[in-house]
Amino acid sequence: MLRFGAVSYLNTKPLVETLEQRLTDWGTLRLDLPSRLAADLASGDLDVALIPSVEYFRNQSNYAIVSDAAIACRGPVWSVRLLSRVPMPEIRTLALDEGSRTSAAMAQVLLSEMHGIRPQTVPFPIGSDAAELDADAVLMIGDRAMHPPRGTYKEIWDLGDRWCRWTELPFVFAMWVARREVVENSDQLKRIDLALNASRDDGAQCFESIAIREAADQGLTNEDLHRYFAENLHFHLGPGERAGLSLFRKKAEAIGLVPPLPTASNPNA
Template identity: 30%
Template sequence: MIYSLGVPLYANTAPLYHFLEANGWALRYGVPSELNRMVLSGEVGLSLVSSYFYLEHQEELGLLPDFSVAVLGRVYSVNLFHKGRLADLRRIALTTESATSVELLKLLLRERGVFPRYENREGGLELLEEYDGVLLIGDRAIRAYASLLDHLPETPHALPTRFGEVEVVDLSMLWFERTHLPFVFAVWAYRKETPPPQELVRALRRARRQGLRRLGEVAEAEARRLGLHPAWVEHYLWNFRYHLEEPDRLGLQAFAQGLGLTFSPSYYPG
């Protein structure tokens, strides 16, 4: 029987499974909202799930203790594209791919006393013709941002955040300015009663080591898929934290507290 492993087809998760050995398991792709549902229903045995979903379902889900998709500072792929000042936003179109980014946006704006009307919409930057702001995540956000650049700067520190009347707000950077902690976007989770095989967890650890050791190869493959410059994708992947270390756990706890939730994980024993 083939064991199903859920992964979002996003560039930022590729270092975790690009070099995963095929040995009795297979990848199932989906956006985070789909994968969240699939792991809870048992359609996949282990999946990367959004951190908000995990926090909501901790009683049912176990957690791999040393894996994450997190960032300290800019993430480049969870962006609010907007016109005018943040304080003046009235209508925002939201991605339907992940609840974590939506809840993070609402938390950050709420703390600023900003309470726009939120509407779930499929689309990209063209939605700015109708809305004051558009929240995009993952590959769609990267492509949208890259489409605004007229050249690739020598250093990422020179990447602009304003393009005419459109401003790009990186939610992970707003989180860092608020907390000085990483923001955890995703974790590996499974139903507590059906933990993943230890061989799979070991294979994932080996795949991650290879992915980080050979990050340039991963970046080139993802750049081809996305139609972007490999240097841009490699810098993007450099930013990520994939080990759920103590600062990441503190960041996840701070996110839980901001939402009125707790962080009481049940870790995989192996």
């Protein structure tokens, strides 16, 4: 039995809609926090996991991307925002949502590239109030970004929109990854790939029903959540997404957020 893990966030729902049924008799699925999934994949407690791109970068020589199902955006993403009380070039302190390391790296890369700044970072704990933070700017993801707090902000960035405008490439938040030894057998790799892609395709046909099921708990209307899945998110890892992933890795490495890639490794493996 192969052990699969996926992040337990709203944006993952379309990717795992029918996955448990497709893994019957040969795999199990566990939903958990991104940091736990990354740790368990690295330790061997999981065989395949949907992990944030930054976590993939941190152990890339030992990992292989096993599906073209992914969580990405090709424009505004809505659920990842940077809110600043000062003009962006004047940010000195940045509070980072503890729920996402990839979005935290994305924010720092954009501020470095677009304004040449490296703010001091402080935590923005889950469950805390942005108004109580003594920071120039705050990174919010998920529900907190979709319902930003009222306050005096000089600038608000949708980070998906900023990345895509700046790079003219998509941004990849997470993808399905396995330890290389797990997929040395080509038949096993094909079986994994088919199951993950089929579940993604099933989910794409179920945006409306997923929205009806999940919207109330998120404080969203069915229409808003359906639009989020259909317009803000992109679930295919195509050539443009791989190019965006490679550029993100290069820029994150340049400012010390991920370790250097061994020369022999292929960033798109």
